[in-house]
Amino acid sequence: xxxxxxxxxxxxxxxxxxxxxxxxxxxxxxxxxxxxxxxxxxxxxxxxxxxxxxxxxxxxxxxxxxxxxxxxxxxxxxxxxxxxxxxxxxxxxxxxxxxxxxxxxxxxxxxxxxxxxxxxxxxxxxxxxxxxxxxxxxxxxxxxxxxxxxxxxxxxxxxxxxxxxxxxxxxxxxxxxxxxxxxxxxxxxxxxxxxxxxxxxxxxxxxxxx
Numbered sequence: 001x002x003x004x005x006x007x008x009x010x011x012x013x014x015x016x017x018x019x020x021x022x023x024x025x026x027x028x029x030x031x032x033x034x035x036x037x038x039x040x041x042x043x044x045x046x047x048x049x050x051x052x053x054x055x056x057x058x059x060x061x062x063x064x065x066x067x068x069x070x071x072x073x074x075x076x077x078x079x080x081x082x083x084x085x086x087x088x089x090x091x092x093x094x095x096x097x098x099x100x101x102x103x104x105x106x107x108x109x110x111x112x113x114x115x116x117x118x119x120x121x122x123x124x125x126x127x128x129x130x131x132x133x134x135x136x137x138x139x140x141x142x143x144x145x146x147x148x149x150x151x152x153x154x155x156x157x158x159x160x161x162x163x164x165x166x167x168x169x170x171x172x173x174x175x176x177x178x179x180x181x182x183x184x185x186x187x188x189x190x191x192x193x194x195x196x197x198x199x200x201x202x203x204x205x206x207x208x209x210x
Contacts, residue, residue, distance in 0.1 A: 007040040014049050023057035044074045055086045060093040081111035088120045092127040118153045171204030
């Protein structure tokens with residue numbers, strides 16, 4: 001306990017607990033580190049692990065102040081882009097969409113080359129769809145589909161967009177969107193979802209023309 005490496009060991013413990021999916025224990029480990037070593041040089045890394053663990057545990061309201069403080073205090077930290085992404089999603093989950101949009105703007109401004117700016121928008125669109133805010137979700141998907149985005153992200157955008165189009169009864173639009181996906185190999189994990197979406201879209205088109 002008198003070693004100069006105790007705070008480092010406590011941080012490693014918190015990271016290990018996170019990897020094991022023991023998110024509440026990871027948060028407790030960080031709390032202990034912050035209490036015992038308030039002047040540790042590892043508090044930035046520890047706070048990121050804490051916020052990330054809270055998001056993983058779906059405790060978004062608790063994650064917001066932790067991640068907000070981290071992104072404002074440690075703007076040059078290597079994990080700041082991911083922290084902004086997690087903060088953006090947390091805001092969306094608790095219904096603070098305006099704050100999420102502002103956070104996304106900050107992510108795009110400060111970390112324009114990070115893929116997290118695309119991931120944040122895809123997740124925002126998914127959350128809006130879960131909240132049955134389909135028009136807003138489609139607006140995000142359409143904006144992304146017209147942007148230069150990585151191939152994997154294009155697949156996520158188009159398959160999400162097709163799903164929302166089906167929800168609002170635009171089956172022809174869904175089929176057109178799914179047709180675009182043919183240029184991207186879906187992979188074995190995504191192919192079943194793709195087949196079901198296409199089948200539902202065909203069924204929807206038939207049902208509306210009778």
